[in-house]
Amino acid sequence: MNLDFSLILVLVTALTGVLWLLDHLVFAPKRRLALQAAEEQAEHALPEPQRKALLRQPGWADTSRSMFPVLLAVLVLRSFLYEPFQIPSGSMLPTLKIGDFILVNKYHYGLRLPVVNTRILANHDPQHGDVIVFRYPEDTSINFIKRVVGVPGDTITYRDKILYVNGVPQQQTLLAKLPPARPQQLLLNEALAGEPHRIYRDVHGPVIDGSWEVPPGHYFVLGDNRDNSKDSRYWGFVPEELLVGKATAVWMHWEGLFSLPDFSDVRRIN
Structure with missing residues (x-):
């Protein structure tokens, strides 16, 4: 069986991009609202460790945010500029x-x-x-x-x-x-x-x-x-x-x- 690396690269790049965008548009605003609600309830700004904990991205979102630009750069380079072969x-x-x-x-x-x-x-x-x-x-x-x-x-x-x-x-x-x-x-x-x-x-x-x-x-x-x-x-x-x-x-x-x-x-x- 021959794996189509181009197809795999496109799919993985698209998946990480969608996950990063989903977190940016949906879950990140919810985390900020949760922080705002917690500070209103406490009637003061929370200590920095607690603020970071409430705003911390889940693992899947952090991984997607880190990997998407790298995968996109590799996809562009490999698809449109140069590609190595053996x-x-x-x-x-x-x-x-x-x-x-x-x-x-x-x-x-x-x-x-x-x-x-x-x-x-x-x-x-x-x-x-x-x-x-x-x-x-x-x-x-x-x-x-x-x-x-x-x-x-x-x-x-x-x-x-x-x-x-x-x-x-x-x-x-x-x-x-x-x-x-x-x-x-x-x-x-x-x-x-x-x-x-x-x-x-x-x-x-x-x-x-x-x-x-x-x-x-x-x-x-x-x-x-x-x-x-x-x-x-x-x-x-x-x-x-x-x-x-x-x-x-x-x-x-x-x-x-x-x-x-x-x-x-x-x-x-x-």
């Missing part, structure tokens, strides 16, 4: 490693309402080479990360492990054979729309050939670990409404619970 798989190697913690720019492709993901303010459109986070079209409770290789109107062809965009092959330059003696994998530099990034290609991996025309409002995405990535070649296009944001930087790497976080590879994502 890379769970090797589909974007060598660009992103399993255990990388990345920062995703949520407003780069426009402001969206949390939970429903409806865009309320347009900004940029995804471009060739952008690394994007999006909701997996076959299960929108799961976030995927891939590289945009096709934008609306493009014809994308993948043949003999070479990417063609509108009939133009995207140049691949060999950087290394891994391992050198009996290579199983090739490390290559691929120039996508003139911007280089690194990819892996398996020497003996299956060849997946095909051609796709990208419809309006959709994007074609590939993993940089080309023979170990379930991407648009398998399940189709990414609709615009499923975009989450643009991956901009790696800010930490953490292998797991039994290792220490590593901040030595902080970098921009290209």
